[in-house]
Amino acid sequence: MSASQRMEKIVNELIKEYPDTKPSLDFNNPFELLVATILSAQTTDKAVNLVLPALFAKYPDAISMSEATADEIKPYIKTLGLYNNKAKSLERMAKSLTENFNGEVPSTMKELISLAGVGRKTANVVMGNAFGIPDSGITVDTHVTRLAIRWGFVNTKNAIKIERELMKIVPKDHWVKFTTLVIDHGRAICKRKPLCDRCVLKELCPSSDNIIAISN
Ligand code: SF4
Numbered sequence: 001m002s003a004s005q006r007m008e009k010i011v012n013e014l015i016k017e018y019p020d021t022k023p024s025l026d027f028n029n030p031f032e033l034l035v036a037t038i039l040s041a042q043t044t045d046k047a048v049n050l051v052l053p054a055l056f057a058k059y060p061d062a063i064s065m066s067e068a069t070a071d072e073i074k075p076y077i078k079t080l081g082l083y084n085n086k087a088k089s090l091e092r093m094a095k096s097l098t099e100n101f102n103g104e105v106p107s108t109m110k111e112l113i114s115l116a117g118v119g120r121k122t123a124n125v126v127m128g129n130a131f132g133i134p135d136s137g138i139t140v141d142t143h144v145t146r147l148a149i150r151w152g153f154v155n156t157k158n159a160i161k162i163e164r165e166l167m168k169i170v171p172k173d174h175w176v177k178f179t180t181l182v183i184d185h186g187r188a189i190c191k192r193k194p195l196c197d198r199c200v201l202k203e204l205c206p207s208s209d210n211i212i213a214i215s216n
Contacts (some may be wrong), residue, residue, distance in 0.1 A: 003153060006204055007090025007169040010151065013200045014181040019181040023129050026052055030105035030130035031062055031097075034115075037122045038089055045079045051077050062103040065094035080141030105132045121159065128176035138166045139179040150190065150207040 001009075015021075018056050022094075024045040027033035032052070039048045055076040059065035065073070069085040074175070076085045077090075095115045097103055106112055112123035120137070127136030140159040146173065148154045151168065154162050187196045194207075202208045 004169045011174050018184040021184050032132045034105050034126050037125045038117045062094045062097040066098040092116030138163050138175050143183045147182050152206040195214050
């Protein structure tokens, strides 16, 4: 079986297992998803979701956030790791959105990564989940990294290299959904200590025997 065929089977199994998969960050529009994704770096989505209602009540859009200083934003996100840097990123991101894009979140990779605090990973999340752009790329987080290694498709933790390899073998119409499916499986079954006995991918996974917990 080729890597593409095996991956297609894996994706189909995951779709059956997690039919309602979706991003776990709460958002109602592209701006909210952009902010939530910036805040989610090295923090759980659950912790981010807890701060979002008060943050968006105070700063519902790019214009209102662009008028705030990082020091004014900090109290709303101070329960999150790296909140000092994140507050600065939000201030700068909102200012550049207002100055360069009339306060509207752009939908292309080039424009998104021109914003402060926005890298390729964040841009992929926003393009795929806020704009439904199917070929925006594949978001690589800690779960995607761990499972792609366990599945034997990559042998690196470099997110750009992993994304490049996955884009060759994941069916394009599943690129957006792929990340949330893998996150669901990484949280439920293929954890640091994987529950291989309960895994629907056992027959498709070279790590189902002799698993070594990967520190990621
Ligand atoms: S068989 Fe084990 S290592 Fe492979 S995907 Fe399932 S839980 Fe993860």
